[in-house]
Amino acid sequence: MTDNVHLAGHMSAAALSQAELANRLNRRIERLTGRPGTLQARHIRNWLGGKTRWPQERQRRALEAEFGVSAEELGFVPPSGPSSRPDSGPPEDPVDRDRRHFTASAAALAADTLLSVPDAAARPRVGMSDVESLELRFTELVAADNAAGGTLNLETRALAFAHHALERIKVGTASTRVQNRLYASAAAFTGTALWSAIDAREIDRAERHFDRALRYARLAQDPVAELRLWSHQVLLSGQRPGGRNEALAAAEAGRSSAACRRDPLYRSLATARLAGAQAQAGEYNGALRSLDHARASLRKADTGARRPSWIGFYDEAELNGLTALVMKDTGRHADAEAFLHRTLTLLRPDLVRNRGYYSATLAVIQLRQDEVERACSTALTVLPEQAGDSLSGRTRTLLSQFHRELRATAPNAPAASEWTHRYTEAKGIQL
Numbered sequence: 001m002t003d004n005v006h007l008a009g010h011m012s013a014a015a016l017s018q019a020e021l022a023n024r025l026n027r028r029i030e031r032l033t034g035r036p037g038t039l040q041a042r043h044i045r046n047w048l049g050g051k052t053r054w055p056q057e058r059q060r061r062a063l064e065a066e067f068g069v070s071a072e073e074l075g076f077v078p079p080s081g082p083s084s085r086p087d088s089g090p091p092e093d094p095v096d097r098d099r100r101h102f103t104a105s106a107a108a109l110a111a112d113t114l115l116s117v118p119d120a121a122a123r124p125r126v127g128m129s130d131v132e133s134l135e136l137r138f139t140e141l142v143a144a145d146n147a148a149g150g151t152l153n154l155e156t157r158a159l160a161f162a163h164h165a166l167e168r169i170k171v172g173t174a175s176t177r178v179q180n181r182l183y184a185s186a187a188a189f190t191g192t193a194l195w196s197a198i199d200a201r202e203i204d205r206a207e208r209h210f211d212r213a214l215r216y217a218r219l220a221q222d223p224v225a226e227l228r229l230w231s232h233q234v235l236l237s238g239q240r241p242g243g244r245n246e247a248l249a250a251a252e253a254g255r256s257s258a259a260c261r262r263d264p265l266y267r268s269l270a271t272a273r274l275a276g277a278q279a280q281a282g283e284y285n286g287a288l289r290s291l292d293h294a295r296a297s298l299r300k301a302d303t304g305a306r307r308p309s310w311i312g313f314y315d316e317a318e319l320n321g322l323t324a325l326v327m328k329d330t331g332r333h334a335d336a337e338a339f340l341h342r343t344l345t346l347l348r349p350d351l352v353r354n355r356g357y358y359s360a361t362l363a364v365i366q367l368r369q370d371e372v373e374r375a376c377s378t379a380l381t382v383l384p385e386q387a388g389d390s391l392s393g394r395t396r397t398l399l400s401q402f403h404r405e406l407r408a409t410a411p412n413a414p415a416a417s418e419w420t421h422r423y424t425e426a427k428g429i430q431l
Contacts, residue, residue, distance in 0.1 A: 003048065003049055003050030004047060004048050004049075004050060004074075004075035004076070005075065005152065005155050005156050005159060005193070005205070006073065006074050006075030006159065007047055007048060007074045007075050007076075008048055008156045008159075008160075009156050009157075009158075009159030009160040009162070009163055009193075010067045010069075010074060010159075010160070010163055011160075012156060012157065012159075012160035014067075017041075018041040018044035018045060018048075019040075019041040019044075021044050021066075022039040022040055022041055022043060022044055024066060025037055025039050025059065025062040025063065025066060026038070026039050028061075028062035028065055028066060029058050029059070029062050032058060032061055032062065032065075033058055037058070037059070037062065039059065043055075043059075047076070053076060053077045054071075054076055054077060054078050054079055055071070055076065060076070068170075124171065124172045124173070125172060125173055125174070126168045126169075126172035126173065126174040126178055126182070127174070127178060128178060128181075130168055130178075130182070131178060131181040131182060131185065134161060134164070134165055134182070134185040134189075135185065135188075137161055138161070138185065138188050138189060138192070138309065138310075139309040141154060141157060141158055141161070141189070141192050142192070142309045142310055142312070143309075143350070145192065145195065145196065145199075145353065146313065146350055146351050146352065146353055146354070147350065147352045147353065148352070148353060148392070149196075149199050149353035149356075149357075149391070149392025149393075149394075149395070150195060150196030150197065150198065150199025150200045150392055150393065151196065151200070151392075152196075152200070154192070154196050155192075155193045155196035155197060155200075155205075156193075158189045158190065158192040158193040158196065159189070159190065159193050161185075161189040162185075162186045162189035162190045162193070162212075162216075165182045165183075165185040165186040165189065166182070166186050166216075168182055169182050169183070180219075180220045180221060180222070181220070182220075183216050183217075183219040183220035183222075184216075184217070184220035184222045184225055186213075186216040186220075187213050187214075187216035187217035187220055187222065187225040187229070188225060188228075188308070188310070190209055190212050190213035190216060191209075191213045191217075191225070191228055191229055191232065191310070192310075193209045193213075194206050194209035194210050194213055194229070194232050194236075195232055197209055198232060198235050198236050198239065199353075199392045199393055199394055200392070200393040201239060201393040201394065201397065202393075203236065203239055203240055206232075206236050207236070210229060210232065210233055210236065213225075213229050214226065214229050217229060223257050223258040223259040224259045224266065224307075224308060225308075226254075226257055226259070227254050227257045227259040227260065227266055227269075227270060228308075228310055228311075230250050230251070230253045230254030230257070230270070230273075231254050231269060231270065231273050233246075233247075233250035233254075234247050234250045234251045234254070234273045234274075234276065234277050235247075235273075237250055237277075238276070238277065238280055244277070244280050244281040245281070247277040247280065247281070248274075248277045248278065248281055250277070251270070251273050251274035251276075251277040251278075252274065254270040254273060254274075255267070255270040255271055255273075255274055257270070263301070263305070263307075264297040264298070264300040264301040265297070265298065265301035265302075265303070265305075265307070265311065265314065266311070267297045268294045268295070268297035268298040268301060268314070268319065269294075269311070269314050271290050271291075271293045271294040271297060272290070272291065272294040272319055272322045272323075273322075274290050275287045275288075275290035275291045275294060275322070275323075275326050276322060276325055276326055276329075278290060279325075279326040279329035279330055280329055284330045287326050287329075287330065288326070288330075291322075291323050291326060294319060294322075295319060298315075298316065298319055303315070313351060313354065315346075315348075316346060317342070317343050317345075317346035317347045317348070317351075318343070318347075318354070320339045320340075320342045320343040320346065321339070321340065321343040321347075321354070321358050321361075323339045324336045324337075324339035324340045324343060324358070324361065324365075325361070327339060328361065328364075328365060333365050333368050333369050334369065336361075336365050337362065337365050337366065337369070340358055340361060340362040340365065341362075343358050344358060344359065344362070353392055353395075356382050356391060356392070356395045357392065357394055357395045357398065359378055359379075359381055359382045360379065360382045360395050360398035360399050360402065361398060362378050363375045363376075363378040363379035363382070363398075363399075363402050364398060364401060364402050364405065366378060367402060367405055367406060367409065367410075368405070370409075372406070372409075372410045372413045372415055372416065373413070373414075373415040375402070375406070375415075376406070376413075376415035376416060376418065376419040377415070379399065379402050379419060379423075380418075380419060380422060382395065382399060383399075383422060383423065383426045384426060399423065403419075403420075403423055406419065406420075407420075
């Protein structure tokens with residue numbers, strides 16, 4: 001299992017196997033110390049799996065030279081207590097640190113790829129074809145997310161592509177327009193890693209992705225990219241205990257963005273997210289008003305306009321689903337069930353992850369209305385059909401919640417017996 005997704009992402013971007021990375025680092029250690037390194041593939045596995053969380057100093061220096069970023073940015077965690085870096089001074093501003101690493105790593109990457117960089121004219125030219133290639137890969141990741149939800153593999157791949165976009169900026173020359181698009185790509189890929197971590201309920205990891213993605217979006221001067229990140233932050237804050245006020249603030253930040261002022265589709269999504277945050281905070285009347293505004297904005301939207309692929313999930317079906325979640329939080333279970341049925345009727349076939357999530361939500365809602373047999377029947381449709389299939393973290397959490405509530409309210413119901421057997425079997429194999 002890969003615990004250190006940051007190191008995995010950099011390795012993937014550089015197309016390095018564990019053995020290849022070990023060999024490259026050994027050569028770097030020899031240049032640094034005069035003695036060959038002794039790293040093997042098993043050491044890299046320990047780093048990726050989290051068994052070794054802070055490599056030895058010479059190994060860290062080699063890693064930093066190899067990838068052009070700090071050990072912390074590669075996902076390593078220094079031990080608590082006095083700093084393990086003897087020359088450490090006052091805490092460094094993260095933006096200044098990143099700027100320093102980006103500047104230093106450009107030369108390192110150029111040297112390692114045998115690119116002579118005596119002046120800008122000698123550096124490779126980066127153009128719109130590079131941007132378009134990255135945007136195509138982003139569309140493919142969005143499709144993978146729609147099908148399977150946030151997986152560690154998807155998160156790692158997204159980080160690798162973000163690194164690739166940033167690398168193009170560091171080692172190549174590009175116009176301001178192309179550079180902004182590359183930063184936007186880095187924000188988009190890191191935003192997908194953020195979403196994957198949210199969907200897997202990896203809160204701490206998601207927070208780190210959010211900080212980076214927001215910085216890249218601002219460097220790109222891309223309000224649409226920022227809107228997407230605030231939308232994700234609403235959900236992320238809602239997962240954290242005591243995060244309701246932060247979720248409200250994130251929702252307001254998204255709704256006030258320039259993207260929402262220009263496009264009613266973005267405004268509709270941001271307002272629907274605000275409704276969800278308001279419902280979780282107990283502001284029920286405000287949540288219902290926000291839903292009305294979201295629906296009105298959606299009716300005004302030009303559905304044929306060209307937009308980034310990530311927004312493709314948002315349509316009437318999704319708004320019905322988000323409305324159902326608000327109804328659920330306000331205790332209006334019958335209304336929630338009605339909206340969920342509309343969602344599942346209208347939902348596109350490719351949105352497999354969302355269908356599972358909303359079906360699991362429907363099962364919980366039906367159970368709370370004492371519709372035990374129907375609830376169990378609905379929940380069974382969510383379980384993976386065969387070994388190797390999996391569910392997103394949010395959907396797994398909902399099924400676990402359904403199982404607990406079923407055992408508490410109707411453990412002896414005939415339908416409960418079949419559910420318990422099938423759920424236990426699936427959980428033991430792949431859930």
